Amino acid sequence: QSVLTQPPSASGTPGQRVTISCSGSSSNIENNYVYWYQQLPGSAPKLLIHRSNQRPSGVPDRFSGSKSGTSASLAISGLRSEDEADYYCAAWDDSLSSVLFGGGTKLTVL
């Protein structure tokens, strides 16, 4: 069981906006940055959001991240079929001295 909690699934239709939540605690999300990774089927994970709300070069601005207290969210606007993937949040945990990943959210584009 992951210490960072994500919904197992999310869905939306093309053009819609969807959000994926990630819940943690004061030892991880509240006091450290949150990262979001996208994993397309059969591929390695790819960094999507860093430092809680920053996009790496090349990531469309349809993707955005936010953090408040012990929770974080990934928002995807203008949903496209190619966004269908697994999404993982991650954060350093000060108490465990470990990187924690959420359990992952499978996004389906209907």
Place this chain on the structure above:
Amino acid sequence: EALLVESGGGSVPPGGSLRLSCVGSGFTFSKYEINWVRQAPGKGLEWVSYISTGGSTIYHADSVKGRFTISRDDAKNAVFLQMNSLRAEDRALYYCARRGDGDYGHMDVWGKGTSVTVSS
């Protein structure tokens, strides 16, 4: 382009050992910290180990502590994961990932992974 390539995976019986390698190219390898992350079949990502530049700081997940050891050889642009006393639950695709310039959770370059199977 920065690249990471893993190798060394395979099939071993329970209690066996494997040594995974991660070789970097396209960047100054010695200046970057490296993580190992694994993914069991059909499951999510699990962080395994971290090594700092120079190898002075190392962290391991509790699930592998005392069994896995991470090390690096910057002359070979390589990081290694020595895995001993392997268990069925260690079966996974093992990725190495470069730490970016954020904190420990920042992994900006990933390899394609090497597969480990533990079975009698």
